[in-house]
Amino acid sequence: MQALLFPDIGLKTLGSNSSGAAFTWPKIVAGDDLRLKLRLTETISGEKVLSRRTLSALKLSIGKQDARPTSGTFQLKLGSASESAGVNTTTALACNISEGDLTTALNALSDAALSAKKPFAVVKRDDSYHIRAADSGTVTWVVVDNALLPQSLVDIRPYSFDEGTSYELRQTPSHPVSAPRLGPTRLRPFKSNFLAAS
Numbered sequence: 456m457q458a459l460l461f462p463d464i465g466l467k468t469l470g471s472n473s474s475g476a477a478f479t480w481p482k483i484v485a486g487d488d489l490r491l492k493l494r495l496t497e498t499i500s501g502e503k504v505l506s507r508r509t510l511s512a513l514k515l516s517i518g519k520q521d522a523r524p525t526s527g528t529f530q531l532k533l534g535s536a537s538e539s540a541g542v543n544t545t546t547a548l549a550c551n552i553s554e555g556d557l558t559t560a561l562n563a564l565s566d567a568a569l570s571a572k573k574p575f576a577v578v579k580r581d582d583s584y585h586i587r588a589a590d591s592g593t594v595t596w597v598v599v600d601n602a603l604l605p606q607s608l609v610d611i612r613p614y615s616f617d618e619g620t621s622y623e624l625r626q627t628p629s630h631p632v633s634a635p636r637l638g639p640t641r642l643r644p645f646k647s648n649f650l651a652a653s
Contacts, residue, residue, distance in 0.1 A: 524550040524603035532597040554579040584624040591619025
């Protein structure tokens with residue numbers, strides 16, 4: 456089964472055509488294949504037009520695949536050295552930590568190797584934490600002592616911009632091996648971008 460979707464990147468709506476008519480999801484049963492094609496649009500001066508942006512990343516979540524943990528903690532280790540609390544490893548971070556508390560925890564690390572990276576800047580948006588080092592450089596991240604419930608992963612993904620690299624930290628549910636999951640997808644560059652338009 457195939458479906459053609461028209462997301463409006465400014466209004467954050469999903470339509471079945473370029474005019475924005477409502478989209479109805481097809482019924483899917485176990486074993487079905489579903490292919491989604493996107494034609495990204497944006498509204499400029501009240502008129503919908505096809506967007507000409509470059510796609511740099513894409514996320515897809517169906518149902519509760521993208522839920523957050525409701526309790527528990529995790530810790531972050533920065534750099535490749537052995538784990539050392541307060542030096543290169545944060546204290547226990549709550550599942551719903553605020554951006555201010557995460558900023559404080561990262562900047563409290565005393566490892567001299569992190570001095571060029573501080574202060575870290577953190578912005579929480581759409582349940583993700585967007586983290587940028589002061590030098591906009593790369594950082595090695597390791598999740599340690601993950602005690603999130605329901606059992607969850609802490610995904611940390613880099614994304615590049617003109618001046619350097621930022622990171623998105625997002626908590627996502629882990630599932631038993633038997634549960635269906637969407638696998639990673641390698642994107643081929645093409646014009647039109649839903650996510651880079653922020």
